[in-house]
Amino acid sequence: MPHHSTPRRFSYLSLAAALLFAATTARAQGPGLDRAPTPVNPELVARPSFRATRTTTPVVVDGTLDDAAWAAAPVLTDFVQQLPSTGYPALFRTEVRVLYDATNLYIGAVNYDPEPQKAITVGLERDFVSSNSDIFGVVFDTFNDKRNSFLFLVNPKGAVRDEQTFNDSRNIVEAWDGISTVRTRQRDSSWTLEMTIPLKTLRFDASRDPQTWGINFIRRVRRVNETSYWAPLERQYRVHRMSKAGTMEGITGLKQGRNLQIKPYALAGNSVGAQVPSGSLGSKADIGGDLKYGVTPSLTLDLTVNTDFSQVEVDQQVVNLTRFGILFPERREFFIENSGSFTLGDVAERNYRMGASLSDFTLFNSRQIGLTKDGLPIPIAGGGRLTGRVAGWEVGLLDMQTQRAGTSPTENFAVARVRRNIFGNSDIGLLAANRQATDSSGTYNRSYGVDANIRLLGNLIINSYFAVSDADTASSDGTAGRVSAAYRGKLWNTSAMYKRVSDNFDPGIGFVNRRGFQQLYGTTGIHARPKLKLIQELNPYVEADVYTDLDGTAQSHNLTAALDIFFQPDGELKLEVNDWFDRLDRAFTPFPGRSIPIGRYNFRNAKATYTSTQRYPVYGNASVQVGDFYNGTNTTLSGGLTWRPRYDISFEGTYQHNDVALPSGAFAADLAGVRLKYAYSTTLFGSTFVQYNTQSRSFVTNARLAWRYAPLSDVFLVYTERQNTFTNVRNERSVAIKVTRMAAF
Template identity: 45%
Template sequence: MPRPTLEARRATGPITLDGTLNELAWSLADSTRGTFYQSIPDQGAPATERTVVRVLYDDERLYVGAVMYDSRPDLLVSAGMEQDFATQDSDIFGFALDTYLDRQNAFLFAVNPAGALFDAQAFNDQQSVNRAWEGEVEVSTRITDEGWVAEVAVPLTTLRFRATEGAQSWGLNFARRIRRISEDSQWAPLTRQFRIYKMSRAGTLTSLEGLRQGRNLWVKPFVNGVRTDGAQAASQGEAVEGGFDLKWGITPQFTLDFTALTDFSQVEVDEQQINLTRFSLFFPEKRDFFLENEGIFAFQDARVRNFRTGSGPQNFKLFHSRRIGLSAERTPVPIAGGVRLTGRAGGYAVGLLNMQTRDKGGSPAENSSVVRLRKNVLGSSDIGVMFVNRAGTGPEVAGDYNRSFGADANLRLAGGRMLLNTYLALTDEPGADGDRTAGLLEVAWRDPLWDASMLLKTVGDDFNPGVGFVARRGVRQGFVTLGAHPQPDIPRVRELNPYVDIDLYSDLKWALETREITPGLGVSFLDSGILTLEYAVSYERLAAETRIAGASVPAGEYDFGAFTASYQSNLGRKVGGKLSITQGGFFDGERTSVGGSVTIRPSARLFVEGTAQRNRLTLAGRTFEANLFGGRVRLARDTRTFLSAFVQYNESADELQTNIRFNLIHAPLSDLFLVYSERRNPAPEAGEAGLIDRAITVKFTKLLAF
């Protein structure tokens, strides 16, 4: 089917966002004529409900107006009112804009019937998505007897595009999800393994003339006051600080970001994890400054939606921004400031970053720099290089440094059904004399029926990216998988996914360390429930006594197997949940793990979740438990006022963690935060402090646009 096109027309008068689309300009606009095509469940068939979309623009904004006809508007689902709500659990209308028409990258926007907004950036033709990106966007929705209406205004200063004298075209796709019947459909048709941000298959928006971004300068000052106390608090007492972030579109292709006296006190705390492996845990980045344009700086093991790749960013990232401004214990290290330049020129994506931290206790001041270049090739593929430098700037660490170098290629072939990824990286630091290299070659295939992949990887014993993350050093890895995705005529079943994974690790001398063979079956139901059954046959060789889950496991060779069954219901319903059970051997003992969650969403304004993870382990001759319990509540007054609370109890550490956060969005991209967080020992021994640390924070930000 040829790419669909839609003509954008200049608005003939003012557009008022009220969810009615009653201005004359809307009636004169070109439209999608109402036909979208399903990707799920009945791939290629017309959507069961009509969706009509029109696009207007003026000197300041791009307007998207959509009418989602629905025979049962009383059954619409809105999964929250907060920004970046759970789109997979909601009715949504969404669109992706490829403003450079490179068929690789896009700005993403989605709204639900309650008027909540999801916005993100997508990179490398669906390979990565930055959900933390935020743009200044206005939304109005309205539910009618015939369905619902969405009216979205995107200021041109929110987007990046080429300034041209004549007309220009952008890549474009629209998507709709009808949650009650688990139907996904798009304007430019997609097969079921792809999503709306698969821009190599998107349609085209034409006839955009005379677009200008203006001065495109944003300044966002902040002031925050904090009071801290507790036995392990990094500091005691009160403090008032201020700083600012600046964003300047110095050209239509390049954006400069500057931050001074950076503060992230409003960021939600990390969730605790139970580590049942012998390797380091990966914690994701949550700080907005580092998440914006994160995809440009990606140099990592790929994790691509609907591909089984055998690895992912949780195993390796040459640059992991969490290493800046956070200690190894995940406590904040003050940041003096930083600058970032990102953009595109001559077919290259460019990313430059420099950050300076301040001295704090056992964390001396450091400077971190990143240079990233990527070149678009073969339409939707890229090749690139990266350099990362970390240097001590305090007098006691003036000679300390760590440097990382890398080159990578990410090829998307056969219309996006085939991936070929490879990289070679090298690190350098004083005293490193072992193998300081890492390399990967990966080939993956995914079409509507089959998926298969092969991965070969090596990581040297002295490979140490100082501003990156690597879970396992001194190993060679081989991974292969084969799976199928038939859609048999079975009542209530949408898709079956039988598969087998084989994962091998050896040391650098090719002596086997780990082998895991996992046959499994996934069942996707028409109501969006997912059942997974697996049996993992494992071999582990420990060269020395090793701490695992708090127990010291002797050196030796271990063969064991374990069965896992998991089920996730349709989380778009008022009551949903997940359940996972693992039973079987575990090194020299046994493991029984039961984990799950229950979610309650009586309306778009209220969300309640309870989680539990119970692990009964027999290791090294002793039996013990490692348990984790948590709860979360989110309450919304409207799309600008929110209260959330998160509580988690780690039974093994006997630690209770609490985070309560109030957020008022008083103006676009401008916030008032009130945050209370603490860690506490609920049953201290005699002479021990119950309060580990506590902080009360008030933070005010205001976006100033020029």
């Protein structure tokens, strides 16, 4: 087998040593002189708590906080900075009040700001991009298990972003939709908000009386990059970290009602195109719907009939110059909700470098249900999901039935998941999945997995799993396993992992991007906070990611030395150099007509990425990568630019250019996209997205208009087109109007 190598241009060990030494030295200089002398340690300070106040006086949600009921609630304040100066008192005062009655929670907040007109609002649409905006937020751990939560974020114009989280922020479901009513007001020296959250939108155990819930509040002032919390958090944590939250105590007499929601839909549309499944071609008028029922206070049943996702935004294309597949994110509401209950695989941990993520392996991938490999819909007859808690176990059951579409047979998909908390903030679990054709063929694929996620001493985590696949053909029988350990403190961030996937491992309802290997991964680095006016944090680190065959023969590796610089008040520059090795046992075609032959390849590259501050109307990012690519070279330029002339409109552009030169011929792989978003109000907004990919030679257009005319009730108008520019064949063109109506009881 031929061996290809390029001259060594980077001295990785010396660079890594220099980066670590420089950052450690900078850290030793201590905190800046302009900071207060008495910060608290978020890891050691006692968690705050307060006693909930029940009200019998009506609260009118208008953003003013002038109802008499608010006077009875304790004022929660003394927020502590997470950024930029961890542990110091917040510079911008926040006052929070909480009330409740039998059916609602009421949150009131006064967000003091000497110049409230300068508060930054980014978007009026639901689930706005909260990282770019001033926000106030509240997160609830309704079972006080210190693991799962419901989050509500509000910007100064009253837009809401809500999320559901599992496993102490390990799984975050950003597309979860709760019911809430919010009003905000701008004052001379503050902006204020009032929020009502119906208890029926949350899950809790009404049989417990009185109750204690975990709770935390967040405030962000974007123009100075200040993020502060009521229950202090170290800078590596997010608001969802419920193991670090405070508590709301003495909650009594809560009622969930019948906890029944019915959401029917009516749809009219038309679809044409070469890749549209035959059952979806032509004009279509249809009805269907979803039902949600609280079987017990802690167990929820979801049913769906004639399931439709025509309002979902299309997948964004990518340029893939690797040998491995790509996992696209789930965007369909039914599968997103409570998805964390079914997760088993390479789960990432925020602010830990783990060497793998769910894009490498997950035992359950809901995109296997009702979608072709090209992301086009396969009709779903219906199904059900049961999630919640039973006798100390977190449980998840899912069963879905698809219909025949072209060459795709009718299939049944079933998943069962159980998980139990141990040692406080750790868990063990099991998952079983079955994919079976329900036609005469009877083909099946089954997979089983066990996992354990152990957290010790707060910052040391040990993750492991073992999975088996079993199918009607032996070519899909195999195993996968992993064990990893990681530590993240104030200074050090280090982890190690071992993973093994057999040649024939093939989970039929999962995703695995690589088979037949052993993986060894290790990394170490520091997070230094130097006494430098313009620098917030320096993060130098090194990584080694090594793959071998199952017998130990070298397969590939990537050795990295990197430096991440976080500026003050925000912005980021990342510099990295990489040493690659890859053994090709078969020819590899990264671009149509361009192949890389069998061989052993050593190559190196360097990359720089800059992300600007997002405090101004124009912001963006840029990246350049130069170096070798197998037996050739590759220069990649990429970037994105966003312009927000006002809070309710934005223009976004992205571009990536790959200039590759190989002995088999040169090529350019380009990906360009443009997005326009406009929100008339917090209930009426639209977007248009256009993207062109020269690698797949495809042009995609997606335009959506959404009107939320009542809680969780919407009207959608959607247009989608996919065109192959090489053959000039239209793969898909569809237009649909869909109306949903949610009724809660």
